[in-house]
Amino acid sequence: MxxxxxxxxxxxxxxxxxxxxxxxxxxxxxxxxxxxxxxxxxxxxxxxxxxxxxxxxxxxxxxLPLSLPTLARMALKRDNALNYHLGAMPGHLPGLLRYFLNxxxxxxxxxxxxxxxxxxxxxxxxxxxxxxxxxxxxIRREGFRQIYRTRDKLDAEIREVERLSRDYGVNATVMDGAALAEAEPNIKRPMAGAVQWNDAxxxxxxxxxxxxxxxxxxxxxxxxxxxxxxxxxxxxxxxxxxxxxxxxxxxxxxxxxxxxxxxxxxxxxxxxxxVRKRGYHRHHRCAAGPVLPLMDADHSAVLAPMRAGLRVLTGAELTAEGARQTPVQLLRAEAGAAELFDLGAPVENEPWTGVRPCxxxxxxxxxxxxxxxxxxxxxxxxxxxxxxxxxxxxxxxxxxxxxxxxxxxxxxxxxxxxx
Missing domain, CATH: 3.50.50.60 (FAD/NAD(P)-binding domain)
Structure with missing residues (x-):
């Protein structure tokens, strides 16, 4: 106009x-x-x-996590929630320190x-x-699900759900493996269960x-x-x-x-x-994907049904502004998604990347x-x-x-x- x-x-x-x-x-x-x-x-x-x-x-x-074991996994790049480039870290450290203290x-x-x-x-x-x-x-008004492969991680999330429900009145439903399999019939492997966040x-x-x-x-x-x-x-x-x-x-x-x-x-x-947290996504053809968007807790990824296909999204990458793509988290997320669904070919040759302004x-x-x-x-x-x-x-x-x-x-x- x-x-x-x-x-x-x-x-x-x-x-x-x-x-x-x-x-x-x-x-x-x-x-x-x-x-x-x-x-x-x-x-x-x-x-x-x-x-x-x-x-x-x-x-x-x-x-930011405060526990030393979690920080150690991230520092060693063993947690797909975070990837970082050492040469870029001096530019991130002042903001990250304040973020950590907060x-x-x-x-x-x-x-x-x-x-x-x-x-x-x-x-x-x-x-x-x-x-x-x-x-x-x-728009769908049915929430999204956070899924877990192991019972210990699900139990930890259930404790978090109980806290959020008690402190804020957050509306969530805990699903065991059988309930998740009924709600998400296209998941190929048994899962420990899920939390469904109902108000989203x-x-x-x-x-x-x-x-x-x-x-x-x-x-x-x-x-x-x-x-x-x-x-x-x-x-x-x-x-x-x-x-x-x-x-x-x-x-x-x-x-x-x-x-x-x-x-x-x-x-x-x-x-x-x-703190500029870069993220990646790529769409895949998927004839039988998730019913609702799923947050795959084990791979720090989201699998979201979109008009363009099944969108696989990643956690955060700390890198220099304008740096070339290094989609290692996306490759792990896609591998995790392939364990759950029959992923078809990617829709895009190159992943999309953008920055979360934190x-x-x-x-x-x-x-x-x-x-x-x-x-x-x-x-x-x-x-x-x-x-x-x-x-x-x-x-x-x-x-x-x-x-x-x-x-x-x-x-x-x-x-x-x-x-």
């Missing part, structure tokens, strides 16, 4: 992933004239490549007080957008859902334009960005660029430490830039941008209206949260 009448725009949103598109829709609903700017099509970067799960059950952020139980519990607000309301926040965008065919919704095309939200935004009068966020400059009392349709100016600009946000904001003097305190930055009037942050959602986008957008709207409360204060950009 053209950015015609650019002088009348009120807000520029940089980044058309789930977080940015959700922010654009929420600001538009407040009567603001919004221009959504991205270098590519909406939903074709990080929001395209995730597992497509709206994780209403994810009331706590992913903490993973300590007392600190993690305090962070979770805020984090749960962004996820518990996720399905309710997505629901009206899914309906208005006509995207209901992409799943999407067969996460990039497509993000694109449908962007089309809804455009249909409601929003401007979606191609442009380079790096061209953002302060102009008088507002902001200006160059686009294919010409320059766009507005009093307010929202940075919702996910993993690319720190690089842009470094030019304005903000040093933001981010901040060391495990919370996104949502709110006003401390030193630049009219500049707003909405990024750093880690593993949960697809889930949290619409709830984060509501928080951004409140922050831009000048509201304050404990949650907004915890999410706000502040010197203590910078590098």
């Amino acid at each position: 053209s950015a015609g009448g650019a002088s009348g725009r009120e807000v520029i949103v940089l980044g058309a992933g789930m977080v940015g598109v959700s922010a654009a829709l929420a600001l538009q609903a407040q009567g603001r004239a919004v221009t959504l700017v991205d270098r590519g099509q909406p939903g074709r970067e990080t929001s395209y490549g995730n597992a497509g799960i709206i994780q209403a059950e994810a009331v706590e952020p992913y903490a 993973s300590r139980p007392a600190k993690h519990r305090a962070i979770s007080v805020t984090f749960r607000v962004l996820t518990e309301g996720a399905t309710a926040a997505h629901a009206p957008l899914i309906e208005a965008a006509g995207a209901g065919a992409m 919704w799943t999407c067969s095309d996460p990039g497509g859902l993000t694109g449908a939200y962007a089309e809804l935004f455009a249909a409601r009068g929003g401007a979606v334009v191609s442009g380079d966020a790096a061209s953002l400059t302060a102009q008088g009392a507002g902001w200006r960005v160059s686009t294919a349709d010409g320059p766009v100016s507005a009093p307010d600009a929202v940075v919702a660029l996910g993993p690319w946000s720190p690089a842009l904001l470094a030019g304005f003097g903000y040093r933001i430490s981010m 901040l060391p305190d495990m919370l996104p930055m949502i709110g006003a830039a401390p030193r630049h009037k009219g500049l707003w942050f909405d990024f750093g959602h880690g593993h949960q941008g697809f889930t949290q986008g619409p709830v984060s957008a509501a928080m951004l709207v409140r922050a831009m209206a000048g509201e304050r409360d404990a949650v907004l204060d915890a999410l706000a950009p502040s010197q203590a949260r910078f590098a």
